[in-house]
Amino acid sequence: MAVKLFNTITRRKETFEPLHEGRVGIYSCGPTVYDYFHIGNARVFIVFDVIRRYLEYRGYKVTYVQNFTDIEDKMIKRAAERGITLKELAEEMIAAYFADAQVLGVRPADHHPRATDFIPGMIELIQKLMEKGLAYQHQGDVYFSVENFPPYGRLSGQPLEELVSGARVEVEEGKRHPGDFALWKGQKAGEPAWESPWGPGRPGWHIECSVMAMEYLGDTIDIHAGGPDLIFPHHENEAAQSEGATGKPFSRYWLHAGYLKINKEKMSKSLGNVLTVRQILETVDPQVIRFFMLSSHYRSPINFSPELLEHAEAGLRRMQTMVANAEDLLAKLPEGEASAGKPLREKVLKAREGFIRAMNDDFNTAEGIADLFHLAREVNIYVNQAGPLDGGALREALDFYREVDDMLGFIFPASDGDSLEKEVEALIERRERARREKNWQEADAIRDKLKKMGISLEDTPHGVRWRREE
RNA sequence: GGCGGCAUAGCCAAGCGGUAAGGCAGAGGACUGCAAAUCCUUUAUCCCCGGUUCAAUUCCGGGUGCCGCCUCCA
Numbered sequence: 001m002a003v004k005l006f007n008t009i010t011r012r013k014e015t016f017e018p019l020h021e022g023r024v025g026i027y028s029c030g031p032t033v034y035d036y037f038h039i040g041n042a043r044v045f046i047v048f049d050v051i052r053r054y055l056e057y058r059g060y061k062v063t064y065v066q067n068f069t070d071i072e073d074k075m076i077k078r079a080a081e082r083g084i085t086l087k088e089l090a091e092e093m094i095a096a097y098f099a100d101a102q103v104l105g106v107r108p109a110d111h112h113p114r115a116t117d118f119i120p121g122m123i124e125l126i127q128k129l130m131e132k133g134l135a136y137q138h139q140g141d142v143y144f145s146v147e148n149f150p151p152y153g154r155l156s157g158q159p160l161e162e163l164v165s166g167a168r169v170e171v172e173e174g175k176r177h178p179g180d181f182a183l184w185k186g187q188k189a190g191e192p193a194w195e196s197p198w199g200p201g202r203p204g205w206h207i208e209c210s211v212m213a214m215e216y217l218g219d220t221i222d223i224h225a226g227g228p229d230l231i232f233p234h235h236e237n238e239a240a241q242s243e244g245a246t247g248k249p250f251s252r253y254w255l256h257a258g259y260l261k262i263n264k265e266k267m268s269k270s271l272g273n274v275l276t277v278r279q280i281l282e283t284v285d286p287q288v289i290r291f292f293m294l295s296s297h298y299r300s301p302i303n304f305s306p307e308l309l310e311h312a313e314a315g316l317r318r319m320q321t322m323v324a325n326a327e328d329l330l331a332k333l334p335e336g337e338a339s340a341g342k343p344l345r346e347k348v349l350k351a352r353e354g355f356i357r358a359m360n361d362d363f364n365t366a367e368g369i370a371d372l373f374h375l376a377r378e379v380n381i382y383v384n385q386a387g388p389l390d391g392g393a394l395r396e397a398l399d400f401y402r403e404v405d406d407m408l409g410f411i412f413p414a415s416d417g418d419s420l421e422k423e424v425e426a427l428i429e430r431r432e433r434a435r436r437e438k439n440w441q442e443a444d445a446i447r448d449k450l451k452k453m454g455i456s457l458e459d460t461p462h463g464v465r466w467r468r469e470e
Numbered sequence: 471g472g473c474g475g476c477a478u479a480g481c482c483a484a485g486c487g488g489u490a491a492g493g494c495a496g497a498g499g500a501c502u503g504c505a506a507a508u509c510c511u512u513u514a515u516c517c518c519c520g521g522u523u524c525a526a527u528u529c530c531g532g533g534u535g536c537c538g539c540c541u542c543c544a
Contacts, residue, residue: 227544370492
């Protein structure tokens with residue numbers, strides 16, 4: 001069964017076919033490293049992390065590239081405010097990115113190129129565009145000429161005239177057309193600069209991604225991904241530069257995530273409601289964040305609020321408890337091949353089928369998660385049975401959850417193999433004895449005591465089980 | 471002014487031609503020595519009005535309401 005995905009450029013779901021069979025090149029626009037990344041960035045990182053993993057799960061050899069933009073207006077401004085160099089700012093924030101991404105379970109990309117390492121390539125690309133008559137110089141600046149590139153506007157679905165007739169396009173002196181954008185910016189006083197054929201300056205915002213994407217993935221890449229607000233102008237411009245220079249399609253598929261709002265408001269600096277992942281992680285379990293993000297389709301707009309997160313957490317805990325209970329029981333069961341497990345095995349098979357079907361349909365994690373919950377109910381029923389159980393079937397169910405959690409990353413705890421202190425074990429043993437003697441008073445006293453120590457006990461048909469409580 | 475998206479139970483959220491997945495919360499019940507965990511039952515004129523169709527939440531047209539992009543933003 002083939003993977004289908006929604007391609008922004010055609011506005012349709014298409015069957016995914018990579019350029020080279022079995023291999024996929026993905027370029028995902030990474031953060032500008034002037035600050036910690038925010039929860040909206042996190043959505044994009046998590047969603048494309050899962051998409052990447054799913055493609056790997058389907059057997060593709062994926063090369064995943066995500067850049068760091070380390071030269072840009074905001075970088076210059078922030079570095080100046082803090083009285084540090086651009087390089088220092090970038091190093092600090094890149095380290096923070098990796099730290100936060102790891103906590104969120106976002107795997108590092110195969111390559112994390114930084115814009116400033118690719119200045120010569122950018123200059124080369126700009127020169128190529130000038131040779132082709134798609135770029136022109138004005139004093140120390142170089143602009144891309146949108147009029148000379150007829151396909152311009154294709155990705156964002158905007159005819160050129162409309163793009164510029166909106167009253168908000170700033171007409172800069174030196175541009176031949178209001179829609180033209182800077183490929184190279186001549187140095188201004190106090191700004192960092194690199195030597196170029198047009199004098200000292202720095203690259204425009206869009207050129208870096210063109211160069212880095214093609215450097216690692218070739219002239220035509222399979223998937224280009226990013227946040228929703230990158231469609232225009234960033235990706236439009238990127239595509240124009242790249243295709244203008246090479247004459248080849250730049251990306252076969254464009255994937256864009258949906259917006260994330262906070263308390264139903266757009267997240268913006270002026271509203272002062274930008275939430276960094278750092279802040280959120282102070283009080284929220286990263287697995288809850290992942291689960292929350294993946295509970296909706298990646299293209300749907302979603303709202304983020306503490307209340308919504310709490311609801312998500314309640315659901316996630318149920319699934320995690322189910323898995324923990326199943327593991328606990330499995331450890332107590334002799335490995336049997338009782339036929340009692342056959343129905344459960346079939347349900348596992350069904351759940352896997354459903355999950356794959358959902359993910360093949362434009363990475364519908366919401367629907368896939370529904371399949372997971374459906375099976376969770378079956379596992380709970382199975383685990384709570386009093387009769388002889390088939391450990392093999394239970395193991396298959398757990399293996400299935402492990403299998404999908406390799407992509408989703410919110411079910412199993414990062415570190416498992418938790419064990420109890422001797423003292424606690426002794427207490428549990430004493431309570432078991434008390435229960436056998438029907439000494440409920442002592443049994444309950446011990447249970448209360450353990451509860452205060454953060455261990456809760458649950459009596460099941462297959463013996464007592466314990467769980468750590470926060 | 472141009473382009474695009476969304477409207478499904480108290481809340482969140484899939485589905486998108488054959489009268490509605492899943493989760494949270496609520497209410498009953500079962501299980502339990504008591505709990506916990508779990509299970510069962512229960513809650514939807516699918517924004518409105520037309521049209522196409524044997525059949526529409528699902529397609530088409532028109533409303534209404536939210537939202538986004540066209541400017542730095544994931």
